[in-house]
Amino acid sequence: MNIDIDQLKRSHRQLMRLRQCFTSCYDISSSLSLEVVLDSLMLNVMDNLGAENCSLYLVDESRNELFLSLSKGPLGSAIPAGQRLKPGEKIPGRAWQERRTIHVTSEELEPGRDLISPLAGSCEVETTLCIPLMANDRVLGVAKITNKRLGGVFDDDDQEIFELACRQAAISIQNAYHHLNELELQSLESEFLRAEELRKMLLPDSDPALPGCRISASSISCKKFGGDYLGYLAPQNGESVLGIVVADAVGHDLSAGLLMVSLRAYIHSQSKFLDKPQTMIGNVNALFAQDTEGEGYFCTLFLLVLDQEHKRLRWVSAGNPPALLYDPAADSFQELKGGGPCLGCIAETEYQVFECPAPAPGSVCVVATDGIYEASRPDGGMFGAERVKEIIRSHAGQPAEAVRAALLDSLQDYCGTEERDDDITIAVVSFD
Incomplete structure (x- = not known):
C-alpha cells in the first residue's frame, strides 16, 4: 500500500x-x-x-x-x-x-x-x-x-x-x-424612572382642606416622564383662599417634564400675587418665556382661585380648556373660559382675570388639562367634554374624591388597555 x-x-x-x-x-x-x-x-x-x-x-x-x-x-x-x-x-x-x-x-x-x-x-x-x-x-x-x-x-x-x-x-x-445599546437603554430607563420619581415628589402629597368645599386631584403620566403639572397655592395671611393650578407642557418626554419643574418654581416664586391672579400669571409667563424663547416650547395653564372669604371664584386661563362648573339645582354647566395665550408664546402678555359668585351647595367644579377630553380609544373616538359633563352630572352631590374616581374609571373603561397619548391632570372641587 x-x-x-x-x-x-x-x-x-x-x-x-x-x-x-x-x-x-x-x-x-x-x-x-x-x-x-x-x-x-x-x-x-x-x-x-x-x-x-x-x-x-x-x-x-x-x-x-x-x-x-x-x-x-x-x-x-x-x-x-x-x-x-x-x-x-x-x-x-x-x-x-x-x-x-x-x-x-x-x-x-x-x-x-x-x-x-x-x-x-x-x-x-x-x-x-x-x-x-x-x-x-x-x-x-x-x-x-x-x-x-x-x-x-x-x-x-x-x-x-x-x-x-x-x-x-x-x-x-x-x-x-446590541449589548451596549441595551445597557444604554437600561441606563436611560433608570434615569427616566428617577426623574419621574422626582417629578412626583414635586406634586402635592395630599389634597388641602378649605372650609365650605372638598378638593381631590391627581396627575397621571402617559409616558415614563410626565409633562403635566398640578399644584396648590395658599396665601400666607389666610386660610380661606386657595389657588389650584393645572398645566400641560408641549410634548410628553423628558423636555416637557423639565419644563414643568421650571414652571413649578416660577409659580411658587410668584404665589405672593395670588390676590392678583392676572399679575401672577403674567409674571410667570415672562419668566417662562425667557427659557423657551425661540425654541418652540410652550405650555397651557389654568389657575382657579377659591376665595371663600369674598364668596367668589376667580380664574385665569393660558390656552387651557375651560373649567366646568355644574349647578345641580339648575342642571346647568358654566364653562369658565379665558382668552389668554399659552405660556411661553409672547413674553409681554397681559392676562385677564375672570370671576363669578361662589357656587351653590352641591355644585361641582372640574379643572383639567386636555388629556382627559382628547383621550381616545382604538377606533379613534375621543372621550370628549360631553361625556365628562354626563359623569359630573350623574355624580353630583358626592364628595370630590368620588367624582374624580368616577371620571378616571370611566376614562379607563372607554379607552381600554391602549397606551394613552397624553398625560391627564384633573382637579375636582365639590361645594358643601
Missing part, C-alpha cells in the same frame, strides 16, 4: 487549520465586550496566520469614516491612534467601499495610494490582506494584516481562515453593539 506523504501532510495541515478556526471562532464569540472581541480577533489572527502586523478599523456611521480602533506590530503600532479614512482611501477604505477582500503583494502596491504606516516607506511590505467585517449586509469595520513573521505571502488558506474569523468577529461586534 502506497501512502502519499505529501497529501498526508496537506491533510494534517488542513486539519490543524480547521482546529485553529474553531478555536478562533470560539474565542472571538465568547464575549459581549467590544474591546474583548477586537482584541481576541487580533491575537488569534496574528497567532494562527503568523501575521506580523494587524490593524482593526470600525465604521463611524455618523461621519461616514473608518477610524483605527486597534493596531499591533512594527508597522501597525506606528499608525497614529484614532486615524480616520474615507471610503476608498488606502487599502482599508477600498475594502470598505468595495465590500470585498483585497489581497495585495509587494509587486502590486502603490505606496502613495495604499500604505498607511509612516514606517511603511522604510520597511518592505511583502503582503497585505484586508477584509471587511460584515454582518447582515452591513459593513461594521475592516481588518487588515500585513507581512508574515517567517516571510512569504498570505496564501488562499490564510485568506479563507482570515475571512472565517472576520465573519465571526462581525457577528460578535454586532452583538456587542
Whole structure:
C-alpha cells in the first residue's frame, strides 16, 4: 500500500487549520465586550496566520469614516491612534467601499495610494490582506494584516481562515453593539424612572382642606416622564383662599417634564400675587418665556382661585380648556373660559382675570388639562367634554374624591388597555 506523504501532510495541515478556526471562532464569540472581541480577533489572527502586523478599523456611521480602533506590530503600532479614512482611501477604505477582500503583494502596491504606516516607506511590505467585517449586509469595520513573521505571502488558506474569523468577529461586534445599546437603554430607563420619581415628589402629597368645599386631584403620566403639572397655592395671611393650578407642557418626554419643574418654581416664586391672579400669571409667563424663547416650547395653564372669604371664584386661563362648573339645582354647566395665550408664546402678555359668585351647595367644579377630553380609544373616538359633563352630572352631590374616581374609571373603561397619548391632570372641587 502506497501512502502519499505529501497529501498526508496537506491533510494534517488542513486539519490543524480547521482546529485553529474553531478555536478562533470560539474565542472571538465568547464575549459581549467590544474591546474583548477586537482584541481576541487580533491575537488569534496574528497567532494562527503568523501575521506580523494587524490593524482593526470600525465604521463611524455618523461621519461616514473608518477610524483605527486597534493596531499591533512594527508597522501597525506606528499608525497614529484614532486615524480616520474615507471610503476608498488606502487599502482599508477600498475594502470598505468595495465590500470585498483585497489581497495585495509587494509587486502590486502603490505606496502613495495604499500604505498607511509612516514606517511603511522604510520597511518592505511583502503582503497585505484586508477584509471587511460584515454582518447582515452591513459593513461594521475592516481588518487588515500585513507581512508574515517567517516571510512569504498570505496564501488562499490564510485568506479563507482570515475571512472565517472576520465573519465571526462581525457577528460578535454586532452583538456587542446590541449589548451596549441595551445597557444604554437600561441606563436611560433608570434615569427616566428617577426623574419621574422626582417629578412626583414635586406634586402635592395630599389634597388641602378649605372650609365650605372638598378638593381631590391627581396627575397621571402617559409616558415614563410626565409633562403635566398640578399644584396648590395658599396665601400666607389666610386660610380661606386657595389657588389650584393645572398645566400641560408641549410634548410628553423628558423636555416637557423639565419644563414643568421650571414652571413649578416660577409659580411658587410668584404665589405672593395670588390676590392678583392676572399679575401672577403674567409674571410667570415672562419668566417662562425667557427659557423657551425661540425654541418652540410652550405650555397651557389654568389657575382657579377659591376665595371663600369674598364668596367668589376667580380664574385665569393660558390656552387651557375651560373649567366646568355644574349647578345641580339648575342642571346647568358654566364653562369658565379665558382668552389668554399659552405660556411661553409672547413674553409681554397681559392676562385677564375672570370671576363669578361662589357656587351653590352641591355644585361641582372640574379643572383639567386636555388629556382627559382628547383621550381616545382604538377606533379613534375621543372621550370628549360631553361625556365628562354626563359623569359630573350623574355624580353630583358626592364628595370630590368620588367624582374624580368616577371620571378616571370611566376614562379607563372607554379607552381600554391602549397606551394613552397624553398625560391627564384633573382637579375636582365639590361645594358643601
